[in-house]
Amino acid sequence: MQVRKYPTANQPATSCDQTAPSAWYVYMVQCADSTLYAGVTTHLKRRLGQHNGDLAGGARYTRARRPVRLVWWIKCLDRSSAQKEEALVRRLSRTQKWALVESFDRDTPYDG
Numbered sequence: 001m002q003v004r005k006y007p008t009a010n011q012p013a014t015s016c017d018q019t020a021p022s023a024w025y026v027y028m029v030q031c032a033d034s035t036l037y038a039g040v041t042t043h044l045k046r047r048l049g050q051h052n053g054d055l056a057g058g059a060r061y062t063r064a065r066r067p068v069r070l071v072w073w074i075k076c077l078d079r080s081s082a083q084k085e086e087a088l089v090r091r092l093s094r095t096q097k098w099a100l101v102e103s104f105d106r107d108t109p110y111d112g
Contacts, residue, residue, distance in 0.1 A: 024082040026089060027073040028101060031065035036097050038089045040082040044073060072104045 028038045029051055037059060041047040050057035051068045062068050076082035092100065 024076045024079050025073050026076060026082050026085045028071055028089065028097065029062065029068040030071045030101075031062055031068050033065050035065065036071070036094070036101070037062050037065075037068065038086055038097075040076075040079070040086050044070060071101045 023042050024040060025042070025044055026038065026040050027044060027047070028036050029048065030036055037051075039047065039059065046055065047057075048068070048070050049055040051059060051062040052066055053063070074085065076085055089097070089100070
């Protein structure tokens with residue numbers, strides 16, 4: 001039996017935190033239809049522009065659900081930890097994801 005990293009949506013991550021020195025992020029965007037999309041990136045502003053169609057790229061899922069807005073992110077140590085964290089976030093229920101978004105400190109600066 002595997003122990004889940006997020007038994008509740010408010011429990012902080014262990015491999016990713018806001019003080020990590022490198023620039024990999026796990027993020028969630030809210031789509032126009034109120035669904036949430038999670039991903040990883042090295043540059044949040046660029047990725048948000050891609051999801052909204054301002055720049056080339058972006059996920060097929062968000063292409064049909066524009067505009068999207070950034071509602072949650074966390075800085076990670078490296079790509080590997082970011083992808084592991086993303087997998088954990090994606091496994092959360094919709095209710096748990098929204099609880100994570102609601103508990104997010106909106107004053108957390110994005111330094112990318």
